[in-house]
Amino acid sequence: MEWIGETFTSDVGWTHLERLVDIGNRMTGSPGEREALTATRDALDAVGARNAHVDDFEIQGWIRGTSRIDTPDGEADCIALPRSPAATVSGPLVDCGDGLPEDFEDADLDGAIALVSSTVPDHYDRFIHRREKYYRAVEAGATGFVFRNHTPGCLAPTGSVGTDDAPVGPIPAVGVSREVGLRLARRHDGERVSLSVDCETPTAESGVVRADIGPETDRAVYLTSHVDAHDIAEGAVDNGAGTATVLEVTRALLARETPLDRRVRIVCFGAEEVGLRGSKREADLVDPDAVQAVVNCDGVCRGRTLQYYTHGFDELGAAVDRVADRFGHPVSLRPTQHPHSDHWPFVARGVPAILVSSDDGDRGRGWGHTRADTLDKLERRTLREAAILLTGLVADLAAADRIPRRDPADVAADLEREDLAAGMRATGDWPF
Template sequence: MNWIGETFTSDVGWGHLKRLVDIGNRMAGSPGEHEALTATRDALDTLGARNAHVEDFGIQGWIRGSSRIETADGVVDCIALPRSPAGTVEAPLVDCGDGLPDDFADADLEGAVALVSAGVPDYYDRFIHRREKYYRAVEAGAVGFVFRNHASGCLAPTGSVGTDADPLGPVPAVGVSREVGARLARRHAGDTVTVGVDCETPRAESGVVRADIGPDTDRAIYLTSHVDAHDIAEGAVDNAAGTATVVEIARTLLDRDAALDRRVRIVCFGAEEVGLQGSKREADLIDPDDIQAVVNCDGVCRGRTLQYYTHGFDALTAAVERVADRFDHPASVRPTQHPHSDHWPFVARGVPAVLVSSDDGDRGRGWGHTRADTLDKLERRTLREGAILLTALVDDLASTDRMPRRDPDDIAADLDAQDLAAGMRATGDWPFSTE
């Protein structure tokens, strides 16, 4: 059990976290993202992982220019949402409140600019993703989209639009702070406003880091994270912390006395923030039967209680509960579907996959996707505790017999039952043949 004490005093993961946030802009397809991929490869190689390498792949690039909202009172602060098209629209501003499906049905958005909150009220039974709100507004006839933060602090939110089929969204989209959004709704709902976005959209290259540890077995545990971040901040929580945790877990698994029963493949994706491009590509390349299970770390250091989405895979839920009982540590287990991170392309193929994040009591993103996603929000203790628990989870899954798969049709049925299917269809993210 010496590995627990060593992990609780290790600075390998925290050091890698600092390395990533100090890069600055890690936007998908940017030089900073490539630097982060290379740094992660080098960290894994230094630890002794086998065949650590970066494999590049092409994506639709997006480079931020200027953006603006003009009202009768003047220009207000905003930032463009990545993969918004360049363009300027002049149209009436319509306040769509929280952006629930009924809000769009009730609003007259034909030829209008939609103003939509990033939040979801507590009484509503599911989270509604930004892209669902964007495409519901477009479907209702909106020619522009203004996404207002639900959290206080004068922080405009970012987050991509676009689909796999059409990587650039159809209408200009910008984010504004909660305070600016409230002022727009109060003073300018119904007024004509101008929304403009300038950007460049070249072809670009992202990549994926791969490395192996443990015995060279046919079937592997996939330990994953994403390396990219939005260009407006350090991307500390989302998701430098996830990749740093993966590096710390790799160190622990390589250094501890007990041998792994199964190969662990470490995969750190690029281009997650622009539609899960890296993980979708990886899932297409891999035979699902070669994967024992996927453990995906995304947002793991926001709070000390880890949150596990297990997607109806009972064996994953059981493994998480065994580890929680072993360490007498709280765990927030959610067996529901969560189609918004790099585990999802594997779940959609019936592969057991768990998304590991944090349960900090906030239904939203917290500081994520704003300029405030910075290193000072995180603690070494939280990263170290998470790495200990997830090392134990990976080891547990590696020693388990073949994990039962789920029929993708059953995953699709879960999405319908949990009121997620309609939103995924609206965003072009429905991967199943069922209607």
């Protein structure tokens, strides 16, 4: 078990995390994303992974310009949401509260600019994604969208809009801080305001990093993360830490005394933050039967307790429990669906997949998707502990018998039962 001690003193993952955050802007299609993909390829090669390479693909690019909200009192601070179109619109500002489906039904948004919170109330039984709120506003006739952070600290949130079929959204969209949003609602609800976004939307290039370790078996465990991040911050939690953890797990798997029973394919995606474009492409390219399971790391170091979404695959939950018992470490196990990270295109095809994040007791993204997603929020200890647990999990899944696939129709039924289907249809993300 020497690998455990080595992992708890290793700086391989943390050093790569520092490398990623020091790049700065890792927005999809940017030079920074390309630098991060190349650096991750080189880091995997350095720890001994085979055939580390970057597979490029074309993507809709988006380059931030200026944005503004003009009110009767003057200008309100804001930032454009990626893949917002360049446009200037005006209309009455309508406060849609938390942006629940009924909030849009009750509001008169025809020709209006919708102001919507980034959270949902505690009594509501599911999280509502930003893009669902955006497209419900579009459907209700809004001409502009203002996304208000619910977390204090004068931090405007970012996050993309757009769909696979129409990558640039139909109406301009901006994020504002909690403080600005509440002030807009208090002073200007019902008053005419204008919203302006300036941006460029060139054709761009993203990529996927791939490498292999373990024996050359036909079926592989996929260990994944995403490399890209939003342009306004370092992207430390989302998702530099996930990619750094994947690297540390790769190193630890190679250091274990017991050889792997099955190949592990490391895949670090670009273009996650703009509709999971990298992982959707990967899932289309791969034979589902060639995937034993997917372990996707996204937000793993926000807290010390790992949170596992297992999407109705009982065998995955059992593997999580086995590893947690072996290490005597608490975990948060959620058998429900979570259609908002790079594991999801595989789950939609019936492939066993786990989303690994952190249970820190908060609802929502925390510092994520704001300027405050920076390295100082993270600890080496947390990354090392996560890497030890995930090394155990990947090795366990690699040694397991073939895990049964799920019928995609059953996955769709779960989404209906968990009240996620309507929102996915609203955003054009329903794959069934």
